[in-house]
Amino acid sequence: MKTPIAGLHHVTAIASNPQRNLDFYTEVLGLRFVKKTVNFDDPGTYHFYFGDDTGKPGTIxxxxxxxxxxxxRLGAGEVAATAFSIPAGSLPYWTDRLGKHSVDFAQSVRFGSPVIAFADPDGMGLELVENTEAQPGVAPRYSDVxxxxxxxxxxxxxxLERRVEPTASVLEVMQYKEIAREGDRVRFSPxxxxxxxxxxxxxxRDAEPSRMGAGTVHHIAFRNTGDEDQLAWRETLAPMVGVTPVQERTYFRSIYFREPGGVLFEMATDTPGFLIDEPVEALGEALHIPEWYEPQRPAIEARLTPLTLHKFNRTSESESESESEAAQ
Structure with a gap:
């Protein structure tokens, strides 16, 4: 019996400079650096995870x-923008914050919700959307936001797609329903x-092909509650798309397939999560690598760029709150 897909588990993208990437997402967007590990297929490269305080699925x-x-290069069959939810009424705080960090942005209203659009240092499209969430992530403990x-x-x-129907056919099997249209945009949700x-x-319809590189999204992952649920979804999807065998990713297990429009989809389990190998207070501080790479740790560490993680002390949050109130 399959559990309905609730939404995204994570989004995985490509960056260039590791320290710049780390600084932007922790010091500008205020996300938690949840895990520092390596690319399982290329262990000489980092794999960074950012999210809420514990790396809750749907925040990563x-x-x-x-x-x-x-x-x-952004093109057809690619993720044009990754959108984060911010609390209703927080738009003035975020426009002020982005301005102070010299981040160019544009404001609009989409399906009735205020949206701030901008890009990260590699040009990846990002958005902040005002919304009231029933189950928001926990604010990161080491952020100054x-x-x-x-x-x-x-x-x-x-x-970004050339046609609606091919991608919609897979989303509908995944129990996503069309809920709205606005111009050239069609919205789906479970x-x-x-x-x-x-x-x-x-x-x-005239979009050029995408080209993978820094500033582009590699894949998006949807949530499976656990292993049995994932296998049931794999059986459902296999007649439609080529689905990989289950892949071990330490903090979750994954299957992958490419939807007809070209975007690489993943399904990832909610379990076991990011607290299996370090305490919540120290998430992201040590380099964690898969056990099968442990014999190569000295060589792996020698190839990786040294990093500095700046951690904000929450005792000065009251000062930040005063600044944010002044901005409004």
Whole structure:
């Protein structure tokens, strides 16, 4: 018996400079650096995980930061924007914060919700959407963003596609339903109120092919509650798309398939999570690698760029709150 998919588990993208990537997502967006590990297929490269205080499914943005990666190109069959949910009424705080960090942004209203659009240092499209979430993530303990304004987790993703129907056919099997249209944008969502439940298809019939590189999304992952649930979904999807065998990712298990429009989809289990190998207070501080790579640890560490993780002391949060109130 399959459990309905609640929404996104994580989004994985490509970056270039590891330290710059770390600084932007922790010091500008205020996310928690949940895990520092390596790319399982390329252990000489980091794999970063950012999220809420514990890396709750639906909050996790991950990166493969290849220091010499060339800039990618957005095109058909690619994620055009990854959107985070911010609390209703927090737009003034975030426009002020982005401005102070010299991040260019644009504001709009989409399906009735205020949206801030901007890009990370590698050009990856990001959005902040005001929304009231029923189950928001927990504000990161080492961020200088006051909890009242902290990113709540994912709002959703926008996929750039040439046509609606091929991608919609897979989303519908995944129990996503079309819920709205606005211009060239078609919105899908499953039932429920989980984080990251929105998938928008932005239709451009003349869109050029995408080119993978820094600033592009490698894949998006949807939630499976556990192993049996994942196997049931694999059986359902196999007649439609080529689905991989189950892959061990230490903090979850995964299956992968490419939807007809070209975006790589993953399904990832909610369990076991990110607390299996370090305490919550120290998440992201040590390099954790799969046990099968442990004999190679000295060589792996020698190839990785040294990093500095800056941690904000919450005792000065009251000062940040005063600044945010002044900004409004």
């Amino acid at each position: 943005l991950t990166f493969f930061p290849w220091p010499h990666a060339k800039r990618g 006051p909890a009242a304004y902290a990113v709540q987790g994912f709002y959703g993703v926008t996929l 039932a429920g109120d989980a984080l990251g439940r929105v998938v928008d298809l932005l239709i451009d």
